[in-house]
Amino acid sequence: MNTAHDQPVVIILAAGKGERFRASGGRQHKLDAPIAGLPVLQHVIRAVEQSGLQMYIVRSASGPGMGDSIGAGVAAVPNAAGWLILPGDLPLVQPDSLQRVARALATHAVVLPQYQQQRGHPVGFRRDCFDALAGLSGATGASAIVQARRRAGEVLDLVLDDAGIVSDIDSVEDLARAEAMFTRMQASSAIGEK
Template identity: 60%
Template structure:
């Protein structure tokens, strides 16, 4: 069994909001700074040193179905970091911080300047609840269950990539601007 959590990258959605906003391809295949949105996410996971499992299809249409599929496919993992595939600016160090905190907590919820972000980390104790998820509500019910028992750790991380998702063409343009600004500041 792996000693580190596995990052479950959710890539099974239809990207309907992106297409409705004028996108000509699926949002995860959209070009961002010379690569695709999804490739940026996978690259960050690989740079973090954590294992990755990409969910490209699930039995149902909802995000919770994708989470359940990913967790069931990696049932021997020490835990899971649930990362939507549309967060191309996520930093490898942020993934490490969530993984490190998960070694001491059952659920880890990252925040950027007070806004809840991703990836949310879930320990092995969450397997049953995560594997039974279905629909389009994500894992909020699992977080709420563990919050009632004070087993949720809210982790503040200074990474705008935790909350910068690509749901529309305008979001992609904003992400591109942020990406270029970060390169110029480095």
């Protein structure tokens, strides 16, 4: 993918081992665990498709850390207008949240979504963050980039009404909670359509 993009690309991080999930009693990788009959990762992919944004899925990286995965994903789509870093274990994230983070990158270098004062994902980075992101490695992710941009006054803390941005799957309990939330969301959506 070497064409220029006028919108940011969603980088879905799916290279982790999911060890905490298995340690909690999970029988398969957390991204393959079903919620309402679909694997966790498929729910994330569906949300990105519904948002209209392009995506790149990182299934392997040069190292085991989040920094390695982010660096690999960003380097794979270097001509994007920016990148939304989205862990593959957030099956309830809403397409509108992805669009809102993408739009906010028009005026800010970094966009940090929040739900009820909890930092969530996707974290958005504008094109001028490419060198720093593509050079990431190790376990720390992009926190140093965020801190540097915050000192420069280039970070937006974007409040969203979407529990899905903070509802990651790290244990079988998280999976059960996400399944219950998904069922409630489907029920309220069906009521809203009547």
